Amino acid sequence: MSQADLTMEGHSTAPMAGPIFSIPTKKFAMWLFIIADTMTFAACLVAYGFLRNGTPDWPRPFHSITNVAVMTLVLLTSSLTMLTGLRAAHAGDKPRAFRWVMITALLGIVFAALHIREWLGLIDEGMRMFKNPWGTGLFGASFFTITGLHLTHVVSGIVALLAVGVRYKSGRYNADDIEVLGLYWHFVDLVWMFVVPLVYLLNLSH
DSSP states (O other): OOHHHHHHHHHHHSOOOOOTTOOOHHHHHHHHHHHHHHHHHHHHHHHHHHHHHTOTTOOOOBOOSHHHHHHHHHHHHHHHHHHHHHHHHHTTOHHHHHHHHHHHHHHHHHHHHHHHHHHHHHHHTTOOSSOOSSSOTHHHHHHHHHHHHHHHHHHHHHHHHHHHHHHHHTTSSOHHHHHHHHHHHHHHHHHHHHHIIIIIGGGBOO
16 A cells, blocks of 8 residues: 555544634524514615704604613623523533523513603504604604514513523523523623613713
8 A cells, every 4th residue: 555545544533623713603694584584674764864963853752771771781781691591501500500591581581671662652652653742753653663573582582591591491592502502692682782872871861
């Protein structure tokens, strides 16, 4: 047998190395979803900006930033609890990881409740999808569309947190699944950081 044959045989029996930059399928799918969803939110916010700048009687219905500040604090805190849960999962501390994931879900519920209460308050003041007492009816359509889309993501995240948390506790999911869910939750928090200044702070009443 020649030296070349020996070399080829040696290579054939050696284990194949995986791709250097390989990404797990679930994480890759989540990143693709986040990229696509980023474009959706970006389109909504850009359209909102054009409507607001091109409408002279754009309403400014918000009298205080207290409620949105509390909502923002709750959502930012939920990102920290999600991160703590992920670290516990990677450390193999399953009870602690499960507890922090459930706390994250609870904070998400608090955020959703505050958001719905805000909606009900605006509706009580006469705001609808295409009319309100303050100016153009386009405000209601854009406000409910953007905040409603974000709230839908939050509620979906809460359901996912509960489902993944329970399955993780039972051993059906592992730390990688917690990490993938964390990517989604942090994305939802990041989107809110763009919604607050554009939809709320710029519409504070004088």
